[in-house]
Amino acid sequence: MQQIINSLIQKNSSKIVLVVLDGLGGLPVNGKTELEAADTPNLDALARTSACGLHIPVAPGITPGSGPGHLALFGYDPVACPIGRGILEALGLGMEIRKTDVAVRCNYSTIRDGAIQDRRAGRIPTEQNRLLTAKLQKAVTKIDDVNVMISAGMEHRFAVRFRFPEALPPDSALIADTDPQKEGLMPLPPKAATGNAGRVAAVAEKFIEQASSVLKNEEKANFLLMRGFSTMPDIPMFGEAYGMKALAIATYPMYRGLARLIEMDAPIVEGGVADEINFLKKNYDKYDFFFLHVKKIDSYGEDGNFEGKKERIEEFDALLPDILAIKPDVLIITGDHSTPVAMSGHSWHPVPIILKGPYVYGGFCEKFSERECHRGELGIFPSVHIMPLAMANAMRLKKFGA
């Protein structure tokens, strides 16, 4: 379907704003969901005159991670376009990923007499991880013609990015994890499943060798294990797919990284939602499409903090008039998945959406909530339909067939 959309593109000067309230959807606690409990006069007014509904990022019953959730919002089928774990880890640590790169999740681990004694090196403190990673990066910056970048995560976790001189074939990262998954076993070699992966595996082998010589005198973190070797997914870039220049506005590195994967501009933005909206205003003339990411709603959902999530929704509601004031031709407000406080985590529940545009019915919903959106004109639908609906309302799609 993305190919059909691509063949129908017509450019114009319209602006589309997609606001992602991360983890927006919820479940009732004492009868009311987070959205139902929140006092949201601005969202409610917008819902009354907009197209509303609920969307499903992956499939019914499937709980999406942040990667698939966002890809679906951007119109990419998240099942057909999987993003490797190494890539997601690297993006989350603020690394930039290109078609020349292989990214890998790593653990510091403890080895004794050739066998893995602790796969997580006793979960060393994050601070110690940072010092070790800096030391490692200093010692290993290049392997043959491959640039090596290393970034510390939490506790024993870190990520490595191998940057090759030229774009890699898509099967270049089909390499087995070196983690034997069980203490007492020997680490496995980075075994390549294809010829193209052989080149990357050879670099990984040298990396393990050089890194373990740097780490060998550490008490706990004297070795490392590698998992989730991955390359860029082979997907069209956003600008090429939709004929729109896109700006991502996100304060968390993972979401900027996801946006950069499809070549949205995603400069570092700091501060709260008000700062993000100011950034939107300042750059409004320079782009066609804007992805504005609001993280905190999800964080409180994950923490199981009902009041916290409710208040973050109310905080956004209070700022909504500032977005409406710039009069985008199409404004979408939704989430990338649900994060019900009742579950303290992501869930599979369809995500409520408001699509404000010039060619909608409106008049179906009294307010913005999961249950009201069920009455909305968009019904329950796959998230990948959001982009075509937004483009249609922005008059950016020609007629199909005569």
Added chain:
Amino acid sequence: MQQIINSLIQKNSSKIVLVVLDGLGGLPVNGKTELEAADTPNLDALARTSACGLHIPVAPGITPGSGPGHLALFGYDPVACPIGRGILEALGLGMEIRKTDVAVRCNYSTIRDGAIQDRRAGRIPTEQNRLLTAKLQKAVTKIDDVNVMISAGMEHRFAVRFRFPEALPPDSALIADTDPQKEGLMPLPPKAATGNAGRVAAVAEKFIEQASSVLKNEEKANFLLMRGFSTMPDIPMFGEAYGMKALAIATYPMYRGLARLIEMDAPIVEGGVADEINFLKKNYDKYDFFFLHVKKIDSYGEDGNFEGKKERIEEFDALLPDILAIKPDVLIITGDHSTPVAMSGHSWHPVPIILKGPYVYGGFCEKFSERECHRGELGIFPSVHIMPLAMANAMRLKKFGA
């Protein structure tokens, strides 16, 4: 899915009537859509006791042309079964198209010293086009073993049909347009992309040669450009697909042509909707399936004439009792796409549908309108589901599996 349907066919004497109110769906203007504003007591009464819903011809956000819109109603996936531009143009001019044919859209154009000076020959009057086309047809009726038929359109437009002695392989029309798309350039040769297309391209080359010698002394229309070479789509015929003998009742050539593409009988019918209904009555014993096309509703939508579209809907409503009087087992009333007056053109909005049959719930909708149909028992669904739903209600489908 069409294959599954085909494997489940059971024949009986039931009758299915599909009424297509072309461009039926609308958008609110001053709070009410065309259907909401229209006074339609008969449609409203029918909606109250029927299955209602909204259907999507191609995909969310995609605006269908008339070809894809009708194919979807007839149960053919419009993305998998694209109809070439040449075929549609020829159908619109009343030509009949078979599997032996290649159809091409043509423009009269002006050439000077080998370069195209005006791609549209100064948009010559339609009357002059008719005279020229008659002259051209008289001079060129056959090229080798290929029959040539030429039909005048509006202003500078016409269509050519090459009829070969036998059915053509599906890649026979993969031939580049000869229109260079820009004035001042030389016309391009009809270049074949495959071996099978080579034979057709050679005929096209001879046609251009012979036609330009007929036209050479014209002041403006002294040359021609060819675009959209196309063959019949490779799709099953209606009778074979559904085991029903079908009659198309349409006053516009394009819709009879679309029906003939899938071998519905589509004799010329003239007059208004009342005449179409009379024709239905007269032929009621001879067919199983009836496609009755009402054009004018779309025409007023395209013109942005709210009152006109509303009145055409009311006109149909007043005639509806005449259709109900013949007591079809299944009666469907819907459109092939929406044509909101607010947009003066086709749109992507889901199309309201009434399906009257013996095995429906009813009781969901107060009246027939886009917003009421949202509450209907059929929900929002792809248009290709209409045929199986109609056949099921007519008891024309066996159980799937044991």
